[in-house]
Amino acid sequence: MSGAATTDASAIDAVVIGAAGYIGGELVRLLLGHPRVRLRAASSRTFAGQRVDGVHPNLRGATDLVFTPEEEAPACDVLFLAAGHGRSVELLRRHGENARIVVDLGGDLRIVDPEAHRRAYPDDDRPEGLARSFTAGWPEARRDALRASDRISVPGCMAMAAILALHPLAAAGAVEPDVTVDARTGSSGAGATAGDHNLHAERSGAMRVFAPRGHRHEGEIAQATGLRVRMTATGVEAVRGVQVLCRARAREPVDERAVRAIYREAYQREPFVRVVAQKRGIYRYPEPKILLGSNYCDVGFAVSDDGRDVVAIAALDNLMKGGAGNAVQCVNIRMGWPERLGLEFAGLHPL
Amino acid sequence: MSGAATTDASAIDAVVIGAAGYIGGELVRLLLGHPRVRLRAASSRTFAGQRVDGVHPNLRGATDLVFTPEEEAPACDVLFLAAGHGRSVELLRRHGENARIVVDLGGDLRIVDPEAHRRAYPDDDRPEGLARSFTAGWPEARRDALRASDRISVPGCMAMAAILALHPLAAAGAVEPDVTVDARTGSSGAGATAGDHNLHAERSGAMRVFAPRGHRHEGEIAQATGLRVRMTATGVEAVRGVQVLCRARAREPVDERAVRAIYREAYQREPFVRVVAQKRGIYRYPEPKILLGSNYCDVGFAVSDDGRDVVAIAALDNLMKGGAGNAVQCVNIRMGWPERLGLEFAGLHPL
């Protein structure tokens, strides 16, 4: 047993940098189970030399891999950068040449416009034009570009949810440009490094408005949808899971049938977006808990009686469709493989 | 040891109808600990004849009371109606004459305007004018009226939070009339009757948008603030606790200092509203978990850089300031007692 679980001779070699983090660990899990990928290395600065399953105990029995130091990450076909915000430029410089395909999961290269990027990431020093060479890891709108792209930047978790909720409405010209996004998130989105903010006794049972305005995913959502976005973000009791509740004003009065048609049109052939807006039942709108471990984003909606207000709701697992799962979906597209490969898990009920 | 814990000869007699519910149980707890109140009876249709501490085990050792059948509720000085929505009119008819003061905790008499009431409670059949004889149990704005009122209607939990967040802004003329309210709530708000909606395995870890539009507290908030309210409500993982996140548009650009001044002016002498909007710390905005068991409502805010958008946040314990605690505060006012009497508990950290 080694890190490389597949025996397919045509498989490609993959490396994960930042593999001890939560998105990194999810990439390792998915790549070990992917029939066309050989995981060659999982690197970590903090845990180099230690077993991967010591940090990610769900992988006991699935791999004997040991974390490699970052600087020893080997050449590969696809390199995943999951070391966190602010490190992508440096890692690209050092490792970019050694990989045919690079998938970045940090925030550094998501926003193309330099000024909008600086608003979201003030400390960031980014070479002019670098972000422009990356394709957004947004399969539902960039599938064709992804097929031909060797540089992919995966959206942020809350941004991905909001974009999938809002883009069809914006693209159909159905809503006014001013929208609000109220995001709720579990604790894993804050990463695997211990601090007062994610201490169990403080974070447990929280309804913590950590961003009442100006959350940095605003710029990403605006870029993708062309809308003007005001966003709040609240930590609620959960480890995994993101839900966004978006409000838009209809340009012309609409009814639920019309909105449903817009979403159906946008997503009916999508393998990982489901339209969920039912008349009854406790799961009649999108809810993260039944999505954990799956790559689905569920999207739902409601319309006010006068047809002027549209509420759009989306839910996903922040480490999956909001990170690692979405990255694997992009690689599947890039390689011309079936899009669901290695991403078949349906989620659990109850959980 | 009996139900009546006080030995004060000048104490008044109280009765709770609907005492086996969650708000009813909280009333029993508060009244047993209140130095000026003798709890004469706790009634329940379902549990008549059983011990109160069998249903509310936190009261073991505090009372030997047995639930009385509703129809045997004795005459008293103050009668609390906590039997749930749709029963207040009937209970008033049967028991109203036997009590000097009636405090209603159902939704039936909160909205005065008949049409607005019917929108919120379509099945309700309510005598013309009855609601008008009740004073809103909203101490911060109705204190003088409450001193002289023998009929008090306590606001809904989410409504109370939103009213306390929005009213100062509306009263100061600082915001445009169109506002949104996104409420998050624990499971106790749905009551003590078991059903699929509050089954632990389904409700645990939920982010359940149970009202994406048209929540019936909209009418109550509109009535209290004069604003046009669009509201959503989401169940999150918690037993107790409500948080509202409200968005308003400033009529003229404002800064945080100006908004802070509005709230300070409104609440600086209030015993149970705290203005919480700090630059740092994990509890820098209102959060229910540190309020559980207390009668506080914490109110906070943020303002966008351009001064046009105001986000107002409020948090409370739905069974306390959102129900039983607020009811006791109203009675303290009515009786001319110190307002904090029996409501001194500060909340726990951590929890």
Add this chain to the structure above:
Amino acid sequence: MSGAATTDASAIDAVVIGAAGYIGGELVRLLLGHPRVRLRAASSRTFAGQRVDGVHPNLRGATDLVFTPEEEAPACDVLFLAAGHGRSVELLRRHGENARIVVDLGGDLRIVDPEAHRRAYPDDDRPEGLARSFTAGWPEARRDALRASDRISVPGCMAMAAILALHPLAAAGAVEPDVTVDARTGSSGAGATAGDHNLHAERSGAMRVFAPRGHRHEGEIAQATGLRVRMTATGVEAVRGVQVLCRARAREPVDERAVRAIYREAYQREPFVRVVAQKRGIYRYPEPKILLGSNYCDVGFAVSDDGRDVVAIAALDNLMKGGAGNAVQCVNIRMGWPERLGLEFAGLHPL
């Protein structure tokens, strides 16, 4: 898209009775994803005529199946009985003839000895000898029998964990016959029917000793291990997951190396039992949360300094290795398929 997801012509037909329950839903999920199985019907008395994904929303997009009435369950190759305790005999009578293989997941047929069975299930009326015709669904000890058995009775969730923890010690003659089992369990083990016992506000955050003595899994553990078992069971805050902490007295003083050797010998070739007893780390003993959705049972141990006391710990997902997953593993063995087929999911970290 239909209930039958596989296109393998050699696949077998499966039917689940009691498919709206939690173990039933898990069976549906696993069978829909199993490459050698066609799920022909999912039956439910309560939900007949409704969509399966209305009850199990994680299956949206995975199936269009509608629950069939129990009496219309079609003939099939393998029939799973997941309708709960007390119904297996009746269901066998009605449907047993129509299925080549029957896998029972209720408690009715687990204990062979009539008297021991009556102690555990006093209300149960069971034909003499019926239990004897069933093979215990305990792959680690009954693999050869399972290969040839058309009647399989899957152990209870807490029993399975305790048996996997204790049997190697008992089989090796390493411990005295008197043992204790302290089991902790999530709420899904109590089923999908709402009641006061699983109301969210009451069950949330619980440490509820619901069986301080005489839990009915005692008889099952005793039967499998030959030990005398005293068991307690406590509900703790979790939806899925069981952990048992077992205490035994060593016959001769032992050290950790010796105990590790016993478990290694027992489980080194087992696909779904992992020995977890490490010197460091927060997951150094078995813990359910990293196993949810997986079919693993992790087993660990500690030994007192004097070598006389052995603590054995096991953890599993009660709906998987404690129910549906174990049932599928048994069918894989029965059919001669690879044992991991359809059970590859590794579990999530963090969760």
Add this chain to the structure above:
Amino acid sequence: MSGAATTDASAIDAVVIGAAGYIGGELVRLLLGHPRVRLRAASSRTFAGQRVDGVHPNLRGATDLVFTPEEEAPACDVLFLAAGHGRSVELLRRHGENARIVVDLGGDLRIVDPEAHRRAYPDDDRPEGLARSFTAGWPEARRDALRASDRISVPGCMAMAAILALHPLAAAGAVEPDVTVDARTGSSGAGATAGDHNLHAERSGAMRVFAPRGHRHEGEIAQATGLRVRMTATGVEAVRGVQVLCRARAREPVDERAVRAIYREAYQREPFVRVVAQKRGIYRYPEPKILLGSNYCDVGFAVSDDGRDVVAIAALDNLMKGGAGNAVQCVNIRMGWPERLGLEFAGLHPL
């Protein structure tokens, strides 16, 4: 408003060292609400100069106190040492002379026998005889000694629960000397310092056996009861709360009536121990969730049919009867005040 909330001229002055921790914060809360105590200072090495309500946000509005540096702790009538294990000896040396009464909440002085102490706290260097000058803060058995003692050592949280469960049985000579204790605990017991062990994403939903043998509270329980104790400790999902499940072997067969009589005799006049062992109901055995914030320890039991095995169960809030609340109860006894003073809170239902 200052730290000293009381206006009673006869009140005593109190100081808390280690006031930024969880037990320290609870002491601050209780002392601020205590009618006979003036809180003169709350000290912290880490947070000196910062507001107390910045760390303990439940105290907003209750105090304007700022943490003082430890070395500036003023002289006082009663000094509480809550700085954690390993610091009591040093703090006594520096501050012991400045306080009439010292209440230590660390582990350093609980076990009198030097060898037993070293087994529990191997790194500890303790002057010969120091522990002997302290009275155990165990009101139920040491009330008379506490009335006359100026040096009090409060038991550990799990130890207190186990002692209250086991001591009556031991004192009555009803059980054999070998007992086991299985303790379950929330995360606040591990303190307020962030680390991997209490990271929310890892600790959430845990069933973490962090001590399968040799937990250091064993020595304390043995000292108090005279029994031979084997103990395990497991972290479960909770912030506050401890539950112990103890097993003992009856010396002569007993029935539940006899055991109930033993507990009644021991605790019928105790203000903070309730005997809870009922035939029905979901709270029929002791459970921490209804005790949070209260100073109660609930004790319950079950007996096997043959009368040979006794299971004793106890639950408490680890920061209250397991720490700060118990310390205040001891001071009430020492001062000759009513024992419930400042400790009236009953706990919440539901929570």
